[in-house]
Amino acid sequence: MILRLAIIGFGNVGQGFARMLLDKREWLLKTKGLDVEIVAISTRSRGSLISNRGLDIERVLDLLANGKSLDEYGDEATECTARQIIDRTIADMMIELTTLNIEDGQPATDHISHALSKGMDVVTANKGPIAFAYHDLRTTSRSMGSRFRFEGTVMDGTPIFSLIEKTLPGCEVIDIRGILNSTSNYVLTAMTNGRSMKDAVMEAQAKGIAEADPTLDLEGWDAAAKITALANVLMDARMTPRDVDRTGIKGITAETMNEAARQDNRIRLVASASRNNDDVVLRVKPESVSSKSPFWSVNGTSSAITIRTDLMGELTILETDPELTQTAYAVFSDMLHVVESIRSGTL
Ligand SMILES: NC(=O)c1ccc[n+]([C@@H]2O[C@H](COP(=O)([O-])OP(=O)(O)OC[C@H]3O[C@@H](n4cnc5c(N)ncnc54)[C@H](OP(=O)(O)O)[C@@H]3O)[C@@H](O)[C@H]2O)c1
Structure with a gap:
């Protein structure tokens, strides 16, 4: 052919x-x-x-x-x-x-x-x-x-859409949570290791991970577009990135990171889609995650997603340090x- x-x-x-x-x-x-x-x-x-x-x-x-x-x-x-x-x-x-x-x-x-x-x-x-x-x-x-x-x-x-479509017939997606933006996660990981946000962003730019203008990543727009795409396809939502309740990582300071660390937590930018009666609610915001969360060990440019379904419970998929x-x-x-x-x- x-x-x-x-x-x-x-x-x-x-x-x-x-x-x-x-x-x-x-x-x-x-x-x-x-x-x-x-x-x-x-x-x-x-x-x-x-x-x-x-x-x-x-x-x-x-x-x-x-x-x-x-x-x-x-x-x-x-x-x-x-x-x-x-x-x-x-x-x-x-x-x-x-x-x-x-x-x-x-x-x-x-x-x-x-x-x-x-x-x-x-x-x-x-x-x-x-x-x-x-x-x-x-x-x-x-x-x-x-x-x-x-x-x-x-x-x-990483098979996400194909996974649901091809291997989970009949499963309804109840909610989705994910670390979906590499640049934000890279910056937050570097800040956990004591670097300033400014240095971490410059480092990400030098490595070609972040754009010259990293606003789309740091203000949560990229994650918002991804969670909207997931909700539209997997939860039959009719939404756009403008419908996402969105907070990026620009307001995260060394003090925020230290406070999380004192409780043995880490700050991650989490995008989520959940059902509220007939509506789907979309959010992107920094969260303090505990060491029990699958997101705790998602470092650097890695991504992860947890999908909760009615028949197959909760599935988490991790993508480690993706490249082109x-x-x-x-x-x-x-x-x-x-x-x-x-x-x-x-x-
Ligand atoms: N890079 C990644 O790791 C990655 C990961 C997941 C998804 N994506 C998505 O994949 C897509 C491509 O990413 P990329 O990294 O390849 O971007 P890129 O390197 O910036 O390439 C974009 C290409 O699109 C061309 N283009 C832009 N507007 C056009 C138009 N109106 N008509 C014809 N061509 C047009 C550009 O032309 P010029 O070169 O002349 O500007 C360039 O060839 C993006 O939507 C991106 O969000 C990328």
């Missing part, structure tokens, strides 16, 4: 995913009978490509690694916008990996909606569309018979789940 991909947004994750496809090319052919071709790539400022024959990915990665624009690739270079590329490409699947927009999830939501409405399958690691428009996108995908997967939006390639490979793997595994669905004729 030949699978043709259009990748909209080709930064860290897109390039990591493309490298994974190259590394796994033989394995995909041998064990899955799958020949994956990238037939379109769109970026905002580094050029875009469209081709019906498939692009030479090593060459594309080389150009970008050498700081060049994709315009230098050849006749396949195009000035089309992402939306125009979705209109013109022959791809079977669109992979949306543009930058998160925490205000409204755009233009990623529009890219996904457009691709689904043209009958393409879609995979994304961008949490904006799931946090702002999950139910609309799900309705479009069902009405068009397209598949839509988004494992990488929360905890990278784990996010690229989320896209890779979603792609393979879509291929399985295509072959079995399911959605």
Whole structure:
């Protein structure tokens, strides 16, 4: 089977995913009978490509690694916008990996909606569309018979959405609690070890964990987008990150950390979703967790989630020190789940 991909947004994750496809090319052919071709790539400022024959990915990665624009690739270079590329490409699947927009999830939501409405399958690691428009996108995908997967939006390639969907049929999710933002957890861990918040943030930036502007992380917006995505998908909520009762870690001081330590506790930024009658209540706030909590030993850039269900009780999943490979793997595994669905004729 030949699978043709259009990748909209080709930064860290897109390039990591493309490298994974190259590394796994033989394995995909041998064990899955799958020949994956990238037939379109769109970026905002580094050029875009469209081709019906498939692009030479090593060459594309080389150009970008050498700081060049994709315009230098050849006749396949195009000035089309992402939306125009979705209109013109022959791809079977669109992979949306543009930058998160925490205000409204755009233009990623529009890219996904457009691709689904043209009958393409879609995979994304961008949490904006799931946090702002999950139910609309799900309705479009069902009405068009397209598949839509988004494992990488929360905890990278750790199976959270797939776990519930594929392995816990019939379980109702009652509540969710998680440490979902790497930068905040890295900063809080460093503060536990006596560093100031300012130094810890600079350290996180130097290691490439935090953005130059870490506001989205430190003010709890990233965690808010993730808990909203989880609640929309797993608890049938209809919410956006603006509905989250949100407090970031900016107000945490050395004294707060010391006070927690005196009680043998640690401060963690906890995102939660719980039911209150027919409503779902979403919160992001720093909490003092005891050594009995599974969150006590979640340090540095690690993440953890506890999901309480009616039939399977409480499950906690820990992801230890993830790197880019784990996010690229989320896209890779979603792609393979879509291929399985295509072959079995399911959605
Ligand atoms: N990095 C991670 O570890 C991680 C983990 C989980 C989820 N994610 C999510 O995955 C997505 C991609 O992350 P990343 O780290 O790869 O980001 P990135 O390195 O900033 O790359 C984003 C890409 O999207 C392109 N882009 C932005 N707006 C566009 C538009 N309107 N049309 C076409 N292309 C556009 C950018 O083009 P330019 O290069 O020209 O700006 C760039 O190629 C984000 O939504 C992020 O939240 C990332």
